[in-house]
Amino acid sequence: xxxxxxxxxxxxxxxAERPSIGLSEFxxxxxxxxxxxxxxxxxxxxxxxxxxxxxxxAYRLGPALxxxxxxxxxxxxxxxxVKPHVDAISRGVAELAHATVIDGDRLRSVYYAQHHxxxxxxxxxxxxxxxxxxxxxxxxxxxxxDEDQVEExxxxxxxxxxxxxxxxxEVIRQKLxxxxxxxxxxxxxxxxxxxxxxxxxxxxxxxxxxxxxxxTFPVTRDSAASRRRFICALMGQxxxxxxxxxxxxPARLLRIWQNAGEADQDGTSRRNA
Amino acid sequence: xxxxxxxxxxxxxxxAERPSIGLSEFxxxxxxxxxxxxxxxxxxxxxxxxxxxxxxxAYRLGPALxxxxxxxxxxxxxxxxVKPHVDAISRGVAELAHATVIDGDRLRSVYYAQHHxxxxxxxxxxxxxxxxxxxxxxxxxxxxxDEDQVEExxxxxxxxxxxxxxxxxEVIRQKLxxxxxxxxxxxxxxxxxxxxxxxxxxxxxxxxxxxxxxxTFPVTRDSAASRRRFICALMGQxxxxxxxxxxxxPARLLRIWQNAGEADQDGTSRRNA
DNA sequence: TCGGAATGGTCCATTATTTGGACCGATGGT
DNA sequence: ACCATCGGTCCAAATAATGGACCATTCCGA
Numbered sequence: 001x002x003x004x005x006x007x008x009x010x011x012x013x014x015x016a017e018r019p020s021i022g023l024s025e026f027x028x029x030x031x032x033x034x035x036x037x038x039x040x041x042x043x044x045x046x047x048x049x050x051x052x053x054x055x056x057x058a059y060r061l062g063p064a065l066x067x068x069x070x071x072x073x074x075x076x077x078x079x080x081x082v083k084p085h086v087d088a089i090s091r092g093v094a095e096l097a098h099a100t101v102i103d104g105d106r107l108r109s110v111y112y113a114q115h116h117x118x119x120x121x122x123x124x125x126x127x128x129x130x131x132x133x134x135x136x137x138x139x140x141x142x143x144x145x146d147e148d149q150v151e152e153x154x155x156x157x158x159x160x161x162x163x164x165x166x167x168x169x170e171v172i173r174q175k176l177x178x179x180x181x182x183x184x185x186x187x188x189x190x191x192x193x194x195x196x197x198x199x200x201x202x203x204x205x206x207x208x209x210x211x212x213x214x215x216t217f218p219v220t221r222d223s224a225a226s227r228r229r230f231i232c233a234l235m236g237q238x239x240x241x242x243x244x245x246x247x248x249x250p251a252r253l254l255r256i257w258q259n260a261g262e263a264d265q266d267g268t269s270r271r272n273a
Numbered sequence: 274x275x276x277x278x279x280x281x282x283x284x285x286x287x288x289a290e291r292p293s294i295g296l297s298e299f300x301x302x303x304x305x306x307x308x309x310x311x312x313x314x315x316x317x318x319x320x321x322x323x324x325x326x327x328x329x330x331a332y333r334l335g336p337a338l339x340x341x342x343x344x345x346x347x348x349x350x351x352x353x354x355v356k357p358h359v360d361a362i363s364r365g366v367a368e369l370a371h372a373t374v375i376d377g378d379r380l381r382s383v384y385y386a387q388h389h390x391x392x393x394x395x396x397x398x399x400x401x402x403x404x405x406x407x408x409x410x411x412x413x414x415x416x417x418x419d420e421d422q423v424e425e426x427x428x429x430x431x432x433x434x435x436x437x438x439x440x441x442x443e444v445i446r447q448k449l450x451x452x453x454x455x456x457x458x459x460x461x462x463x464x465x466x467x468x469x470x471x472x473x474x475x476x477x478x479x480x481x482x483x484x485x486x487x488x489t490f491p492v493t494r495d496s497a498a499s500r501r502r503f504i505c506a507l508m509g510q511x512x513x514x515x516x517x518x519x520x521x522x523p524a525r526l527l528r529i530w531q532n533a534g535e536a537d538q539d540g541t542s543r544r545n546a
Numbered sequence: 547t548c549g550g551a552a553t554g555g556t557c558c559a560t561t562a563t564t565t566g567g568a569c570c571g572a573t574g575g576t
Numbered sequence: 577a578c579c580a581t582c583g584g585t586c587c588a589a590a591t592a593a594t595g596g597a598c599c600a601t602t603c604c605g606a
Contacts, residue, residue, distance in 0.1 A: 002312075002316055002563070002564080003276050003277065003562095003563070003564080003592085003593060003594095004276060004277060004280045004313065004316035004317070004320075005316050005319055005320060007277045007280075008316070008317070008320035008322060008337075009320070011337075011341055014341070014344055014345075015344055016344050016347040016348055019344070019345075019347075019348035019349065022553075022554080023553075023554050023555075024552080024553060024554080032594085032595085033594070033595040033596075034554085034555080034595080034596095035555085035556075035557085035593095035594070035595055035596085036593075036594060036595070038554080038555065038556085039275075039593075039594090040277065040593095043275055043277035043278050043281070044277070044281070046278055047277075047278060047281035047282070048516075048519075049281060057553090057554085060345070060348075060349070061341055061342075061344060061345035061349075062345075062519075063354075063516060063517055063518060063519035063520075064281075064284075064519065065338055065341045065342045065345055065519065066342045066345060066346070066477075066478060066518065066519025066520075067477075067478035067519040067520060067521060068284055068287070068334055068338045068342070068478065069334075069338045069339050069341070069342030069343075069478070069519075070342075070477050070478030070479050070519070070520075071287055071288055071289055071292070071334060071478050071479055072287075072292075072333070072334035072335075072338055072339060073339070074289040074292075074478075074479045075289055075292035076292065076333065076334070081336075204339075204340075204343050205339060205340035205341065205342070205343030205344055205347075206343050206344060206347045243321075243336060244336055245336060245339065246321075246335075246336035246337065246338065246339025246340040246342075246343070247336075247339075247340060247343075248340060275592065275593080276563080276564065276565095276591095276592065276593080277593095295582075295583080296582075296583055296584080297581075297582060297583080305565085305566085306565070306566040306567070307566080307567095307583080307584080308564095308565070308566055308567085308584085308585075308586085309564075309565060309566065311583075311584060311585085312564080312565090330582090330583085
């Protein structure tokens, strides 16, 4: 790795938990000599990527990052970032895939890709209301949201959108625990009769859920095998879509996804043998 | 300048207006050889600071920036960034200084610093309503806001908070033009009887106004000389506070501030001579 | 009050990396 | 079919990065 890589690597040692780092601490974290670390930090500081704390003590992330991130966001909306991943999912499983983001007390659709292989397919329009409690997207997001925020949302009365919609907060809390363990959420006709869905969440840079990626399909195509395919496809994109958004999934979730992927590999090879 | 500085310098060529740049274009922009530019971009891409467009064409800002910016924002609120600048202003002019940010259709106070030199001083509390049309902060922000957003705000009925509050949209539009030319806004008892204020806006990374920095003082201390002092102090912090926030003021405003600063220098030296 | 062990920071000869011109294949316009 | 331009690669020469020794300051316990 070249000098540039090393220097930029320094920035990765900052996080929400470790917002400022001193010279010696950096030396220990990186293994480079003090002089090297100091020169790298000086160069980063020169460009505004880090800044020194008041009495030239510890270093922390600098304003240039905010500026550049704003420039990126400005011409590169969530929709565009998410698009290729939604398209990939949709192509992969030949069903409706869509991405939603948190917008106050509900989710907002940012992009969806319809697939045209099936005569029977789920219709979808952009301006539909997507409540947390009645959709797999919502549940997969809630599962990784701050407990306080979850409670705030569950306190309000929950609308029963179909006869299968769960409206009891305690049952939903239980579901969230199961979803956290499973690494994905699936729902069967809780929002609209005849429609099932499966979802995984995606995250921002500090492991907060931003929204969800989901597959929506008619109940007539629901089976153990198809659900397995859908969930596998979602998990395959999970890490990629979060990274594309500049985010980082919780390590715990990442492990679940990876284990699931390996288990599936094994299954596939056995079937092929 | 070392290698690192050159590499990071590449990122500065991206902006809202030029969101993606090809290899040859970079070569022209920087003057470096194609090989050099390519290697720098490859290193940046490796670290996620830029990403290549679909068919390995142009480069654009990468997800790592979003991630790091989020980490920075997470432990480093606007309040903390703004604080030293507000304190500096307050100390410098011995008056109440405060910073506000846009919050929907009004401003929200994020920090203020009271000064205790005067027996008579403006009282201020955190939860006051700060409407755009009746405050210098609001006017200075409006002056640099999207025309569409300005119109949206001026369409609503404007409350007369004192007998001097301007409520005619057309007169306010006129005022905004004057404020854009002047580089600052000042108001005399338009929000509260006996209270004057002067403000300058600060900006995000793509030249959108975020909020304003202002000095608020009793009308009894209003004079041409004091106003001049206040405005001079504000303009002196203008660029710094925006940069600390990771932002960039419009070039046009920057020129106005610099010219004003130089003019004042001249004035001072003449007075001292 | 003192001394030791942290801390942040600098210097310089050695070392390893960066540099840019020449060169290659691909693409697109005329 | 041509030429211009694009992104990308290679390698000897030029240059910048490296880290151990060293210094000043601060902090902490005796």
